[in-house]
Amino acid sequence: MRETWTQRFAESPDVLKSKRRQHTVVKVLDFEIGGDEFITMAGPCSVETEFQLMATANRVRRGGARILRGGAFKPRSSPYSFQGLGIDGLRMLACARNESGLAVVTEVISEDDVSLVAEYADILQIGARNMENYSLLEAAALSGRPVLLKRGMAATIADLLRSAQCILDNGNPNVILCERGIRTFETAMRNTFDVAAIALLKQISHLPVIADPSHAAGHRDLVPALARIAVAAGADGLLVEVHPNPDKAWSDGEQSLDFAGFDEMMDGIEPYLALRGYRYSQCETACSKAIEAVG
Ligand code: PEP
Ligand code: MN
Numbered sequence: 001m002r003e004t005w006t007q008r009f010a011e012s013p014d015v016l017k018s019k020r021r022q023h024t025v026v027k028v029l030d031f032e033i034g035g036d037e038f039i040t041m042a043g044p045c046s047v048e049t050e051f052q053l054m055a056t057a058n059r060v061r062r063g064g065a066r067i068l069r070g071g072a073f074k075p076r077s078s079p080y081s082f083q084g085l086g087i088d089g090l091r092m093l094a095c096a097r098n099e100s101g102l103a104v105v106t107e108v109i110s111e112d113d114v115s116l117v118a119e120y121a122d123i124l125q126i127g128a129r130n131m132e133n134y135s136l137l138e139a140a141a142l143s144g145r146p147v148l149l150k151r152g153m154a155a156t157i158a159d160l161l162r163s164a165q166c167i168l169d170n171g172n173p174n175v176i177l178c179e180r181g182i183r184t185f186e187t188a189m190r191n192t193f194d195v196a197a198i199a200l201l202k203q204i205s206h207l208p209v210i211a212d213p214s215h216a217a218g219h220r221d222l223v224p225a226l227a228r229i230a231v232a233a234g235a236d237g238l239l240v241e242v243h244p245n246p247d248k249a250w251s252d253g254e255q256s257l258d259f260a261g262f263d264e265m266m267d268g269i270e271p272y273l274a275l276r277g278y279r280y281s282q283c284e285t286a287c288s289k290a291i292e293a294v295g
Contacts, residue, residue, distance in 0.1 A: 073113060179201070
């Protein structure tokens with residue numbers, strides 16, 4: 001007989017849907033992730049300057065984002081690449097948060113920094129390179145902040161769910177899963193966007209699922225299409241890299257959208273959101289525009 005999903009992912013029982021738990025909604029400021037609003041998290045790969053961050057925060061907020069992303073601690077593939085501004089970057093994020101009203105998600109790469117980052121961030125991001133760093137997962141869980149858990153680049157869905165289980169086991173129910181592409185034999189894109197993972201995670205897990213089309217694609221011209229696909233696959237939101245001048249970005253410029261590109265991406269997902277019956281931030285006019293667009 002065919003194995004059920006519950007049997008297959010038996011090592012992560014609390015992450016799976018059950019009679020008791022069908023849907024986890026993560027509350028952040030005055031909104032919810034995994035609820036009845038599609039949530040866009042947008043901002044630069046790395047926090048660089050006050051101007052860069054503030055300009056981006058204001059623009060993405062106007063475009064419908066709810067959360068500002070930006071790395072202050074950067075886990076780079078090369079030890080010679082820019083490693084982030086650290087505490088100065090966190091301070092800039094806090095300023096941008098106060099000015100824009102956006103919530104902040106930022107990465108924590110060491111358990112020693114968890115309490116510091118948790119002072120500034122509304123959501124702690126665990127990056128792909130740290131998905132199986134269990135002492136970091138435990139510390140992040142114990143901070144009490146919601147945790148955005150990115151899938152490791154060579155992690156199976158079972159591995160991702162085990163890491164999520166570890167956070168739940170440490171008493172933190174507010175876990176948000178993130179598909180950001182995985183390494184395969186294909187090298188044209190930075191990663192291979194595993195869209196089936198989004199569909200499967202939404203089917204088997206009660207946790208919200210966010211898609212990161214930027215790291216999946218590695219090329220900004222592919223990001224809007226992957227964003228639309230993510231919505232169609234059932235994602236609860238997006239994590240997307242946006243920079244005022246991507247060609248001058250200190251990290252991940254090739255995959256970052258400029259402001260006009262961000263607006264276009266947001267326009268492009270509207271009809272797909274409408275098909276899913278979403279209410280979204282700029283609702284009234286945007287909704288009717290979207291319904292018209294899909295006939
Ligand atoms: C990031 O979000 O900038 C990042 C480093 O992502 P990942 O951990 O998915 O590579
Ligand atoms: Mn990045």
